[in-house]
Amino acid sequence: MRVWIFLAALLVLGGCGYAPAAYYAKNVLGESVSTEVVISMEDPQNTVIIKDAVDMAVITKFRTKLAPKESAETHIKISIDSVTFSPLRYDINGYVVTYRTTVMMKFERTRADERKNYFTRGIYDFAIEPNAIITDQARYQAISQGAEKGIDAFVAQVAAQGASSK
Structure with missing residues (x-):
């Protein structure tokens, strides 16, 4: 039964011109x-x-290989424009229990004589104990997750540009 579902999905996706x-x-x-x-220099x-x-x-995600410049x-060329931590949710005593990390990134893509800039934002929400500070590990994890989401946004922008140029 699973084979038939897989084949049907493959036929539908292949028939409509789907490409990753x-x-x-x-x-x-x-x-x-x-x-x-x-x-x-800040981080x-x-x-x-x-x-x-x-x-x-x-x-x-791009299915390409890394090479020397x-x-x-x-x-x-990637740079972090900013990293911010904002309180998102408070408990009944007014203590922050959830923060939102926002990582703003800039990607500069250069190919031959063409140069294009992309700006992305990655957001990651995380919880902490009431009346606690953000630990280095939580901060590291939040920035890492936010950056990954920013990179995913860059991937989507590049794929959309490639699809529109076809």
């Missing part, structure tokens, strides 16, 4: 990509998180 986002993104990025993350330890997340997205078809 990576297919459209390759039209914009090419086969090889190099990445560079600008180190934030240097999170630069490594974002570099790793971007490299993972290049491999898994000199030999890559496309170069992506």
